[in-house]
Amino acid sequence: MDILVGWAEILSAVGTVGALFFIANQTKQANRALEHTREMLSIEQSREVRVLAEEAQQQASGVVCWPAKLIADDGTVAEWGLEVVNTSPGPVFSWSISRGWGETKKGGKIVPVSGRAALVAPGRYFMPPGNEGKYLRRLAEDAVTEPILGNSGYSAAMTFTDSNGKTWTRDARGSLASV
Numbered sequence: 709m710d711i712l713v714g715w716a717e718i719l720s721a722v723g724t725v726g727a728l729f730f731i732a733n734q735t736k737q738a739n740r741a742l743e744h745t746r747e748m749l750s751i752e753q754s755r756e757v758r759v760l761a762e763e764a765q766q767q768a769s770g771v772v773c774w775p776a777k778l779i780a781d782d783g784t785v786a787e788w789g790l791e792v793v794n795t796s797p798g799p800v801f802s803w804s805i806s807r808g809w810g811e812t813k814k815g816g817k818i819v820p821v822s823g824r825a826a827l828v829a830p831g832r833y834f835m836p837p838g839n840e841g842k843y844l845r846r847l848a849e850d851a852v853t854e855p856i857l858g859n860s861g862y863s864a865a866m867t868f869t870d871s872n873g874k875t876w877t878r879d880a881r882g883s884l885a886s887v
Contacts (some may be wrong), residue, residue: 768868768876768884770796771828773805773861777853778834789836790821790864791853792828794846797831803868807880810861818861829870
């Protein structure tokens with residue numbers, strides 16, 4: 709009888725050790741699965757943050773300006789200034805633009821420009837120098853403008869708030885940044 713009890717204790721001990729190994733293995737696999745889940749969650753969160761940032765920037769990226777010449781019906785240059793374009797589906801608010809004194813490639817002076825508007829609806833606008841305190845002039849659909857290329861002294865910086873209440877700035881080089 710003692711032999712049977714001894715064998716039972718040995719089998720019980722072997723079973724207990726086997727169960728401990730099984731539990732250790734299951735714990736290890738559960739930790740791996742948990743780590744994999746955390747990695748996937750991290751990837752999804754970063755993806756969601758990127759999508760939200762792209763959505764937030766979508767309206768702002770549609771608001772641009774560049775130096776331009778407004779061409780008259782006879783093909784001559786009527787005036788020069790800044791063309792402001794809002795291609796986004798909605799208006800932007802608290803818009804301001806500024807450019808300090810500059811110099812042309814030929815040494816001529818480029819006068820400063822500054823302006824503000826409470827709202828800039830989607831469309832094309834023109835702002836000649838010396839227009840401070842006046843409204844942006846909305847360009848007709850058929851208005852012809854010609855960009856002034858090759859002289860960064862004509863470029864201007866803008867600041868505005870999108871319809872989500874986020875403020876953006878676009879520097880004279882055209883780079884867009886959240887404020």
